[in-house]
Amino acid sequence: MSLTPYKHYVDLNCDLGESFGAYTLGADEEVLKLVSSANIACGYHAGDPTVMRRTVRLCLEHGVKLGAHPGLPDLQGFGRREMRISPSEAYELTLYQLGALEGFARAEGVRLHHVKPHGALYNMGARDEQLAEAIAEAVYRFDPSLLLYGLSGSRLLAAAERWGLTAVSEVFADRSYRSDGSLTPRSETGAVHHDESIAVAQVLQMVTAGAVTAADGTLVPIKARTVCIHGDSPQAAVFAARLRSALEANSVGIAPPIRQPTGKDFL
């Protein structure tokens, strides 16, 4: 579109609908004003049918794209504890949760837009090729028009592309990268950018230059199609607002990724 003032676009996504029963988690209404797509918990690691219905409606009201956020069946561990599941089980639990969320989307007359695995399932799918394949196959068989969000450079995104899905490369504002494009493990010094200015600058660099300066100073090419926004604290919302302003001030539009006919990319 020739009239757009933006040279680049990026999506801001956040995890949503993580409350459960009497338990409230996350400032969903606040963060919905700041993002362009949301990943909705599907009842395994968080969320329940009541929360899912409410969250789908909230996203609709805010014009935010709906994504499924399937996780491991571990409510107590919030889906963050790795479990040794088989590829078949990964396929099946992904399909179950996609379907469950789609029920609420359909009842409200809207469609799902994307899928982003949660927590340990996200991490396991990023590094284990068979699990990645199983997750991508589940998404494909459920609906090949769904976008699949995953860690930049991960096996999950490679699997998404093999299945012809639109793979959406996710980056993190507050994490430092290594020279191979992977995240510095949290166990190492310098893994997290505590300085918000550095975090904002890193996102701008990734989006506008397609690269990130790794912890060792190397300039590493990276795709930044979506940035993960945390929604669990007031400070998170403040940071998201700041990042959003910085992006727009630098001619970066905030918009959800769209499906690519080739299934290879979205820009």
Next chain:
Amino acid sequence: MSLTPYKHYVDLNCDLGESFGAYTLGADEEVLKLVSSANIACGYHAGDPTVMRRTVRLCLEHGVKLGAHPGLPDLQGFGRREMRISPSEAYELTLYQLGALEGFARAEGVRLHHVKPHGALYNMGARDEQLAEAIAEAVYRFDPSLLLYGLSGSRLLAAAERWGLTAVSEVFADRSYRSDGSLTPRSETGAVHHDESIAVAQVLQMVTAGAVTAADGTLVPIKARTVCIHGDSPQAAVFAARLRSALEANSVGIAPPIRQPTGKDFL
């Protein structure tokens, strides 16, 4: 169809896919040879994603219609203990489970055919108008072409008709009826027909005459569109085979109900 040898048709349905994890329940492969539609557990009172996937495939192989069998969130009680849920919760848990099962159906390239609530949810929906309304609304909003199975004469079927769904009236072979068309409660003498010949005769009467002789001798009109077949014991399969033979010998065809344009009936 003028060439059909059958004067009447009835559906034989059974509950399926009630295994869970390491636990096996039901002789699914046996009973699938004898029925025309199956109600598949959706993970709340029984079933899990692995079982659901396998069961959907089994139904496809046997040419049996797929139905969702949503239940209360009570695996330990097998969905048989009534819970005081609100109509909203009934709507939400129905929608969640319909969606979850549809995921597996869609992945196998098939569509759901019907919905039959399970156990306590079936009973609560039969007598509570608000719960019945909520369940019917969930089915309608999920997919208005789905048939809704319920107890003959129940509020669930009335609600289904209000929503324009095809209501499928279910009868029981081994239970006696009262003069108002309701089942004799299990707490009363004569509630269960232990004599299989009586059970077979009752079904034949209901299907061919549209009536049942109540426990007190009254002849009561009743719609018998589908008969519930139990699948949890070898004797159950033997009885089902016997019922099937008796039906066919009396010019009653076994066929799944089909959607009626008016949403009022299927014959």
Next chain:
Amino acid sequence: MSLTPYKHYVDLNCDLGESFGAYTLGADEEVLKLVSSANIACGYHAGDPTVMRRTVRLCLEHGVKLGAHPGLPDLQGFGRREMRISPSEAYELTLYQLGALEGFARAEGVRLHHVKPHGALYNMGARDEQLAEAIAEAVYRFDPSLLLYGLSGSRLLAAAERWGLTAVSEVFADRSYRSDGSLTPRSETGAVHHDESIAVAQVLQMVTAGAVTAADGTLVPIKARTVCIHGDSPQAAVFAARLRSALEANSVGIAPPIRQPTGKDFL
């Protein structure tokens, strides 16, 4: 004790340890400063092993008596939805949860002091004699020295006395009573005292006069051995502090109930 400045004693109890996994609920540390006994969730309606361990330690640090707070197996409904369980099931789920909590108490070198059923189990046990009997039997068989807290005038307390347990009669500050000593149902006008002064006065009357003025003006005898303090909001803590001050200003000491050799009373 002749030297005591107090003419009466009452216990202030609160529900505690209702967090679960990543979910935090309740201002446990605040409310622990204000009560003399605590009812700790046991993992069925709320709580998990990590929370239980932490909560037992917190109670120890604050010198607050430990009680088990068994509930229905319904985490999503927070144990507030009635379930049609059998007396056997009530016995078994109570025993399971008492044992589970005792594990943590014993590991910290302390003993359980009392049991108070939660939510729907509390209400069902208050009015259903068979369930009351089953709960009291479970407590007795687990440890006959445990006190059993229940609604004043309830069947649960009658069952406790039949089993020789010390029955502790619980009253509510913010609820109005009817002339038969039961709580005005929440569905009726005037069920809840929104004026804190009235709530405080009601407790003082119950503790010092052994009676409460019912909604219709009748003076009704009532035993007030423990008062339920809510711990789920900052206002609740403020009210508890105010109630505590008022009690002490009126020569009412705050102390946990103690076991009576007769098992009939604690004063």
Next chain:
Amino acid sequence: MSLTPYKHYVDLNCDLGESFGAYTLGADEEVLKLVSSANIACGYHAGDPTVMRRTVRLCLEHGVKLGAHPGLPDLQGFGRREMRISPSEAYELTLYQLGALEGFARAEGVRLHHVKPHGALYNMGARDEQLAEAIAEAVYRFDPSLLLYGLSGSRLLAAAERWGLTAVSEVFADRSYRSDGSLTPRSETGAVHHDESIAVAQVLQMVTAGAVTAADGTLVPIKARTVCIHGDSPQAAVFAARLRSALEANSVGIAPPIRQPTGKDFL
């Protein structure tokens, strides 16, 4: 005892009480006739309060020693899928389950005798020192007189000894061993003895000679205080009966291990 005809003693243990709700698993009554100690599921990977109560009674009737069989919180995976839990979580979930089972034992007037972790928790505790330490500490803090069963040569048994618990070394009849005393992984050829005669002979060798011939022909010293008997199939019961006969014919008595004052051994 000078009159005993036995030169050696060994315990036969089996997993029990693994049914759940409507699901039945295991031939508990059959296998109880053949073993001297039983490991009872505690509601996490299998079992529920109703099953636990029934199983405790069954063990009492058969004079079989009661053990707790704590597992990972993964009913769908039957506790067989490894989960990345922290040592604290291992401590807490062990304590929770020990307590829960003790409730039923105490209500029946009997005490727990031992603890044997289940499935993935057993395997993780066998090789991970921190998890082993946490499990042993939970057992110790709950009741230092409890025996702790674990894989022969495992870190769990070393941790048990550090805590002064009586460590009971478990061996397998149907698995081959490697020259370092560990089990041949199931992924390798020859991991399982399909010939029952070989399995029986291996147990006799382990019990009477304190050694096992490894897959490579090496003679490896091994402690065999208890042998794991499977109870999930009719053939398993037949094998157990055969093993039992062979042991007695070779002057090996079947008896549960007893607590050693030193906490180092039981014979």
